[in-house]
Amino acid sequence: MKLIKTKAELVDALADLRGHIALVPTMGALHDGHLSLVAAARADISSADDMVVASIFVNPLQFAQLGDCDDYRNYPRTLDADAQLLESAGVDIIFAPDVAEMYPQGTPEVWVRSGEMGSQLEGASRPGHFDGVATVVAKLFSLIRPNRAYFGQKDAQQLAVIKRMVHDLDLRVDIRAVPIIRGADGLAESSRNQHLGATDRQNALALSATLAALRDRRIDLEQARVELSNADAVDLDYLEVVSPETLQPITWPPTAPALALGAITVGGTRLIDNMDI
Numbered sequence: 001m002k003l004i005k006t007k008a009e010l011v012d013a014l015a016d017l018r019g020h021i022a023l024v025p026t027m028g029a030l031h032d033g034h035l036s037l038v039a040a041a042r043a044d045i046s047s048a049d050d051m052v053v054a055s056i057f058v059n060p061l062q063f064a065q066l067g068d069c070d071d072y073r074n075y076p077r078t079l080d081a082d083a084q085l086l087e088s089a090g091v092d093i094i095f096a097p098d099v100a101e102m103y104p105q106g107t108p109e110v111w112v113r114s115g116e117m118g119s120q121l122e123g124a125s126r127p128g129h130f131d132g133v134a135t136v137v138a139k140l141f142s143l144i145r146p147n148r149a150y151f152g153q154k155d156a157q158q159l160a161v162i163k164r165m166v167h168d169l170d171l172r173v174d175i176r177a178v179p180i181i182r183g184a185d186g187l188a189e190s191s192r193n194q195h196l197g198a199t200d201r202q203n204a205l206a207l208s209a210t211l212a213a214l215r216d217r218r219i220d221l222e223q224a225r226v227e228l229s230n231a232d233a234v235d236l237d238y239l240e241v242v243s244p245e246t247l248q249p250i251t252w253p254p255t256a257p258a259l260a261l262g263a264i265t266v267g268g269t270r271l272i273d274n275m276d277i
């Protein structure tokens with residue numbers, strides 16, 4: 001396995017490659033959710049010339065004030081442990097550039113705009129977030145030129161925006177979605193879970209429990225919002241039922257495949273989750 005920090009070394013390492021490239025983009029602080037993306041990428045390998053590349057980059061563009069915020073500064077950074085995990089998971093190349101390598105002239109002038117899809121739900125609470133995501137993913141696609149790229153269903157809105165970017169910009173990458181990995185208690189794995197104490201974690205389960213109740217039609221959307229806002233120590237940001245492709249709201253009860261997604265803050269940590277309905 002090679003750990004590469006510069007674009008020049010990366011281009012060099014990929015220059016003579018004859019096989020396909022599978023890319024797993026991450027921000028590091030890896031957990032079982034990330035490793036399931038790597039496993040999916042490995043499972044799709046069809047020739048000894050194929051390669052799995054994982055990127056680790058905490059992208060300031062997708063945080064508030066372009067990274068001038070505590071969420072960005074406090075984001076867990078655990079490169080050594082991440083590199084070990086990725087090596088045992090069978091990754092061939094890790095691309096872990098620093099910010100100056102990715103943005104040598106500072107904030108880019110030209111961005112990818114995520115439009116209406118990126119301005120609702122997560123985008124309403126985090127303005128500009130998906131423009132930052134789309135811009136860095138476009139840069140990673142351009143540098144690594146993957147044939148396939150793997151994204152978690154955990155970030156359903158991100159997945160929808162990236163699929164739409166690939167479609168709208170005619171990017172030649174096959175986007176593959178990977179199901180959400182959860183802890184035994186049902187909480188979706190997230191790098192941010194390490195900020196949760198035991199009580200916070202227990203309280204955070206209200207989100208997955210409410211989504212499951214909606215999925216099983218034990219409650220309707222309005223009841224679900226009330227229950228979640230009344231849950232112990234939970235601050236509800238949103239709970240919506242939308243079309244998985246367009247992210248447009250669907251009236252309850254849905255008559256076609258839909259996605260229920262929600263965001264809460266528990267003990268100062270913002271958490272998102274979703275389930276197919």
Ligand code: AMP
Nearest residue numbers: 026027028033151152154155180181189
């Ligand atoms: P992040 O490092 O948080 O940017 O996540 C990198 C990738 O891992 C994204 O495509 C996420 O959707 C995916 N991911 C994060 N958590 C999970 C999870 N619990 N299950 C599946 N995929 C996940």
